[in-house]
Amino acid sequence: MRHIPRDKLFELRIRADKPLYANIAGRFSPLGESGVAPSCKTALIPTANEVEETLYAACGYSLYAVENQLRQGFLTTAQGVRIGIAGTYVYEHGSVHTIRAVTSLCIRLPHEVAGCARKIYDRCLHDGLHSLLLLSPPGMGKTTLLRDLSRMICEMTQENVLVCDERGELSAGDTGITSDRVCFCDKLTAFTAGIRAMRPTVIVTDELLPADYAAVKRAMEGGIIVMASAHLTDYEQVPEKIFSQYILLKGIGEVDKVWDEYGAELD
Amino acid sequence: MALSWIKLLLAVLIIAFCTLLGYLAGNDCRARSQYFTQFCRLNELYLSELRFMRKPLADFLQGFPAQGEFLQTIQSFLGSHKAKCDYRFLRKEEQTLVMNYFDMMGRGDSASQTQYFQTQQEELTRLDRQYQGERKSRCVLYMKLGLLAGLAFVILII
Numbered sequence: 001m002r003h004i005p006r007d008k009l010f011e012l013r014i015r016a017d018k019p020l021y022a023n024i025a026g027r028f029s030p031l032g033e034s035g036v037a038p039s040c041k042t043a044l045i046p047t048a049n050e051v052e053e054t055l056y057a058a059c060g061y062s063l064y065a066v067e068n069q070l071r072q073g074f075l076t077t078a079q080g081v082r083i084g085i086a087g088t089y090v091y092e093h094g095s096v097h098t099i100r101a102v103t104s105l106c107i108r109l110p111h112e113v114a115g116c117a118r119k120i121y122d123r124c125l126h127d128g129l130h131s132l133l134l135l136s137p138p139g140m141g142k143t144t145l146l147r148d149l150s151r152m153i154c155e156m157t158q159e160n161v162l163v164c165d166e167r168g169e170l171s172a173g174d175t176g177i178t179s180d181r182v183c184f185c186d187k188l189t190a191f192t193a194g195i196r197a198m199r200p201t202v203i204v205t206d207e208l209l210p211a212d213y214a215a216v217k218r219a220m221e222g223g224i225i226v227m228a229s230a231h232l233t234d235y236e237q238v239p240e241k242i243f244s245q246y247i248l249l250k251g252i253g254e255v256d257k258v259w260d261e262y263g264a265e266l267d
Numbered sequence: 268m269a270l271s272w273i274k275l276l277l278a279v280l281i282i283a284f285c286t287l288l289g290y291l292a293g294n295d296c297r298a299r300s301q302y303f304t305q306f307c308r309l310n311e312l313y314l315s316e317l318r319f320m321r322k323p324l325a326d327f328l329q330g331f332p333a334q335g336e337f338l339q340t341i342q343s344f345l346g347s348h349k350a351k352c353d354y355r356f357l358r359k360e361e362q363t364l365v366m367n368y369f370d371m372m373g374r375g376d377s378a379s380q381t382q383y384f385q386t387q388q389e390e391l392t393r394l395d396r397q398y399q400g401e402r403k404s405r406c407v408l409y410m411k412l413g414l415l416a417g418l419a420f421v422i423l424i425i
Contacts, residue, residue: 056373056374059323060323060324060325060373061323061324061325061348061372061373062321062322062323062324062325062373063373063374063375063376064317064321064373064375064376064377064380065321065322065323065324065373067376067377070376097376098376
């Protein structure tokens with residue numbers, strides 16, 4: 001790892017008894033003892049025990065402290081590193097109890113890119129704050145953008161921003177001087193408790209699922225502006241058209257298309 | 268006159284020295300008792316932690332007011348994730364108990380950890396009570412023996 005520039009390392013893929021891979025500057029390469037390996041035949045091959053020990057170390061040697069996250073198949077460290085976990089799910093009383101026999105880890109390293117939301121802010125929020133939804137496939141920087149957007153809103157408008165951070169990723173960086181964070185709880189709870197307790201003007205949240213739209217709608221009906229993201233690639237795929245603008249991304253900070261609330265493409 | 272004072276001083280010194288030897292003879296007993304009292308208390312607090320706050324293990328252990336050899340055990344575990352327990356006053360099976368205990372800490376969810384460490388609670392409480400009893404009886408006995416030995420020396424020599 002010390003042979004790889006930290007700012008170019010985006011992701012690590014650790015699989016038991018398979019070559020170690022890393023996403024360096026957008027490209028997956030096998031890793032050997034001295035950095036990038038010429039082929040997967042010379043790459044390091046972690047054992048199943050090493051995968052489990054890596055996970056154990058990542059959770060601060062305290063699996064019990066992160067069991068709620070583990071049940072959802074992920075772990076977010078204090079530094080905002082998100083670790084996806086693949087293994088055997090154990091069920092109890094019909095719900096996930098834990099994951100055992102962990103075989104793969106997907107470690108995503110956060111990168112704060114100050115100013116990456118400038119184009120979105122200037123193009124979509126120049127005439128005032130309104131609800132918007134960022135759309136893109138995974139890995140296009142939605143979380144990085146939302147974090148920077150929150151920071152910019154705090155800086156430019158001094159409005160109270162509530163960051164509902166279900167997975168602890170948005171909080172891995174500066175979310176703004178007038179922002180409050182609610183971490184590691186579902187969106188309905190975060191929205192309800194956060195709105196009552198912190199009285200925000202804007203809520204910023206990540207990775208909306210269809211089940212989350214009801215909570216978003218309730219917040220908007222209460223006059224709160226919601227800025228969120230979703231793993232979608234088109235306006236038509238959005239389950240409920242409740243946002244003022246829909247922004248399709250083609251890279252970190254790069255806007256491909258913008259639709260208004262009726263689906264009309266904006267310039 | 269001066270000789271009497273010297274004899275008296277020598278007698279006091281001999282008695283004090285022998286009593287001190289008796290006190291030192293009880294060191295292992297005291298150390299063992301103190302170790303297991305802290306160990307038992309740590310387990311109680313850990314069970315409570317698993318039920319409520321569930322702080323990360325490092326934070327929990329750093330907040331525990333350990334002393335002496337038990338503090339060294341905790342510090343070595345925090346540093347290298349291996350509990351130091353090769354103390355003279357711990358028997359082989361007790362060293363194994365300590366190593367296994369710390370090896371298991373943090374290795375499961377709160378339910379399985381609670382289950383495991385509750386079974387440890389019985390054993391630790393038993394050992395704590397046993398060694399506290401031993402400390403009270405033996406340490407006092409050793410000091411008394413030391414005192415008696417000192418008196419015997421004084422009578423024989425002086």
